[in-house]
Amino acid sequence: MKRAFVLLVAMLGVSLMACGGEALEVQVDEGPAAVELAQSTQELVTCMTDCPNGTFISCTGNTCSTVEGRSVTCDGVRKLCPPAVCPGDYRSCSAMNGQSCRSGTQPCCRGDVAGYCYCIAGRYSC
Known part of the structure; x- marks a missing residue:
């Protein structure tokens, strides 16, 4: 399949040169770039906890941890639950x-x- 594509591009380039066009340069490089991309991609994780006041907090990052019902920390940044509210509908x-x-x-x-x-x-x- 690659050979057919390269052959098609080469024929197109020759055709353009015959019509007075400029030569086409084709560069196929699939090796190291794909490997570098795969190595630099990291998956993000999300941490979440339910807070005592009925809400929740969450954060997303490369690393995260949770103190259940109190806080979440992502990439070293800590997020606290808001203060608890009084019981009932006061x-x-x-x-x-x-x-x-x-x-x-x-x-x-x-x-x-x-x-x-x-x-x-x-x-x-x-």
Whole structure:
């Protein structure tokens, strides 16, 4: 198959020269370049962990490791899970502070600790 291709290219080159065209140079080199490419290609790996707040983190690189539920590291770069949130469907205390209310108290989140906002004079105070 290679010989047929080379022969076809040679005939095309001779035809062009007969018509006043320039000579075609054909260079076939399949050896070392293919080997070098195969040696320089590395497969990437992905690490992933589920975080306590219901999300996950991941990274991709040549090397990776995981500390389950805490962090992933790819190519020496460490990625941490975000801080845990309060249990339940609590809103953040800072988001509730100053919002209008009727009476009573409402649970809220201060980072990863549950707290309370108190309804004082029609506004939450947290």
